Amino acid sequence: MDRFSQGTTEQTVCAIVADLVQDWGLELERPIGPHSMLVADLDFASVDIIQLCVALEQSYERKLAFQELLMRDGSYVGDLSLAQFAAHVSSKLQSPAR
Secondary structure: HHHHHHOOEEEEEEEEHHHHOHHHHHHHHOOOOOOOOOOOOOOHHHHHHHHHHHHHHHHHOOOOOOOOHHHEEEEEEEOOHHHHHHHHHHHHHHHOOO
16 A cells, blocks of 8 residues: 555545645645535546546555446536545445455
8 A cells, every 4th residue: 555545544535635636726715624525625627536536546456436436326426525535435445355
C-alpha cells in the first residue's frame, strides 16, 4: 500500500482528493474533509472522479467496484461527499478481494 493508505479510509480519501486538487487554484470555504462534496465544493468533473477511483484502487491495490457507488437505477449519481466515498471503500475492503 502507498503513502495515502496509512490512516483511516476517510483520511486516505481526503488526502488523495487534496493531492488531486492541489494545483487547481480552488478557493475553498473550508478545508477538504469528509463532508466536502466532489462536484459542489471541489468542482470535480467526471474525468476527475475517474482519476479519484483509479487513485483509490491503486492505493489499496484492489478493485473497489465504484460503479456500485456512482450509478443508481441506471443513472449517474449527481454528487457525493468524501465520507460517502470512504464508506464505500471501507465496505469493499471488508469483503474478500476479487
